Amino acid sequence: GNSVTQMEGPVTLSEEAFLTINCTYTATGYPSLFWYVQYPGEGLQLLLKATKADDKGSNKGFEATYRKETTSFHLEKGSVQVSDSAVYFCALREISSGSARQLTFGSGTQLTVLP
Amino acid sequence: GAGVSQSPSNKVTEKGKDVELRCDPISGHTALYWYRQSLGQGLEFLIYFQGNSAPDKSGLPSDRFSAERTGGSVSTLTIQRTQQEDSAVYLCASSLPSGAINEQFFGPGTRLTVL
Numbered sequence: 001g002n003s004v005t006q007m008e009g010p011v012t013l014s015e016e017a018f019l020t021i022n023c024t025y026t027a028t029g030y031p032s033l034f035w036y037v038q039y040p041g042e043g044l045q046l047l048l049k050a051t052k053a054d055d056k057g058s059n060k061g062f063e064a065t066y067r068k069e070t071t072s073f074h075l076e077k078g079s080v081q082v083s084d085s086a087v088y089f090c091a092l093r094e095i096s097s098g099s100a101r102q103l104t105f106g107s108g109t110q111l112t113v114l115p
Numbered sequence: 116g117a118g119v120s121q122s123p124s125n126k127v128t129e130k131g132k133d134v135e136l137r138c139d140p141i142s143g144h145t146a147l148y149w150y151r152q153s154l155g156q157g158l159e160f161l162i163y164f165q166g167n168s169a170p171d172k173s174g175l176p177s178d179r180f181s182a183e184r185t186g187g188s189v190s191t192l193t194i195q196r197t198q199q200e201d202s203a204v205y206l207c208a209s210s211l212p213s214g215a216i217n218e219q220f221f222g223p224g225t226r227l228t229v230l
Binding site: 036042043044045046049089091101102103104105106107108 | 150158171174208223
């Protein structure tokens with residue numbers, strides 16, 4: 001079956017620090033990959049996505065590259081802000097079957113950015 | 116436009132009681148998903164509806180859980196004889212027909228507490 005493993009949290013950084021949250025996946029087919037973010041008191045929001053190998057998703061200064069050879073989709077940001085404090089979820093979605101195509105999520109990583 | 120809405124936002128119930136959770140998807144979205152977010156289990160898929168097709172119930176944890184979707188729009192998730200391990204945030208998401216690149220939009224969730 002499909003699974004997503006992401007870096008355990010919590011992660012605490014100072015403002016303007018570099019962020020990496022590791023994510024690796026296992027899939028039977030050809031998944032699309034996603035990062036979702038959950039800000040305090042809010043619902044899940046799509047942050048970025050990549051649908052095929054070597055694609056780079058980017059949004060709000062965050063980036064992640066779909067690496068098929070290492071089955072990874074690590075999230076990076078060069079300079080974090082206090083407003084980036086949230087829980088980040090890596091997820092995948094199969095595209096190769098007639099199944100529900102539900103998202104399979106990692107366990108989430110809590111990020112706190114200190115001023 | 117309006118996003119996915121869920122009600123109630125919070126529900127406290129006693130063990131053994133039945134509960135109903137409601138989801139109003141984005142207008143025109145034919146795909147609807149229920150997920151559960153709980154400590155120790157992360158985000159789990161529960162059930163999927165697509166148009167008038169039979170739902171994919173493969174994620175439901177027990178036969179105490181059921182869901183319906185009336186008229187292809189509003190969905191209700193019912194948990195019978197609630198147990199303490201049912202305590203979680205129940206998330207609903209909707210999307211256009213479930214192609215891989217169609218984003219799932221999440222509601223704010225219903226926090227269920229079983230005493």
